[in-house]
Amino acid sequence: MAQTTATSASNKIQLEVVSPDHLLLSQEVDYVSAPGVEGDFGVLPGHCHFLTTLRIGELSYRIGEETQYMSILWGFAEVNPQKVTILAEVAEKAEDIDIERAQTAVTKAEEHLERGGLPSEVEEARISLEKARLRQKIAERHQQARNPHA
């Protein structure tokens, strides 16, 4: 095992995810996909220098055959050939998301959106709906990955 990591080191890319209150992840991965403002982008080792802002979306990364998911709410990403740094405003790992809470949040946001109100309130409701849907989607994917036949 140690040998394979040593030989494949050059084919991996270091992924670091930090949010204002902690370091979420620092790991060598094979592939990263992140939600840039102008569309999702994928990063393989040896990617050129790249700096972008992030929107609300899903971050996924692959280590070997296994893919992991994370929710990202805004932030920045810096990419260089050896390393991807994600500076997220808010980030959450799939396994930390409570799926039931996410579901109630979706229903609540939908109700709020239907009720309407001031433009700023509607905008707020739209954003929280987007956030809630994202968290729900990621949590579901995570569950499916854990037991694919359920």
Added chain:
Amino acid sequence: MASLQSLRRKISSFKNTQKITKAMKMVAAAKLKRAQDRILSARPYAHKLRDVMGNLGERANRSSHPLLAQREVKTTELLVVTSDRGLCGGFNTNILRSAAEFLAEQTTAGNPVQVSLVGRKSVDYFRRRAWTIRQEWPGVFDRLSFEHALDIGQHIVEAYNNGIFDRLYVVYNEFKSVLQQRVIVEQLLPIEALKEESGHQEAPISQGTYLYEPDEHELLNALLPKHFEVQTYRVLLESAAAEQAARMTAMDGATRNAGELIKKVTLSYNKTRQAAITKELMDIVGGAEALK
């Protein structure tokens, strides 16, 4: 010599004080642990952000963004960060003294100054003095969160962009260790020296092109205020941790002093008591002798 009763009263009063200082010390120790964890976990983000800023700032034109541009300094603002509560040794005194020195220096140099205040103690101090107070944020340390930093940061950036002041300094206590706090006076705006301390790991990346999305200018627009907010947050966290550390040390000292006082007064209480007993015995013996 004091009466037995007054000595007894003194001892029990010292004991009560000691109980309070001991409890405060323990509370401060628990809070310190939490504050310390928070500042330690906030540092990676602040450092990463500074790295990214460094890479970008190298390429950017300084005058292209208001937060970077040096402009003619008319008014200087000082952001004073103190605690909300007292009983933490020299913590606030040190800050306020440095702040007053700084303000006096600027005034003698002929620069108009104004202050913005974080923490109830600085508000109490400056309200009674002649400096212009532009803004106050008392009571943020009870439940300190990133929202507070956001609120303060956005407000300051807005005022800066509107030309209310042209340079911003901050004075705060840095958390060095549990036993040591250091008063820091540093310039926050315009943002300068983006490159410092970042260069130890990544090699200079001049080769190859750099891709920006959406574009360089917009990225700077998004990153610079963020950087400032994160800096503000770090300053608040430093101060919160330093405050608890200072309080813990101060209360530890107070508890020890109370213990010494109790020992001293108890000794003199016992002496007085014994003298009284001896005197009474003499009286009795004298009386019995006289009856013979």
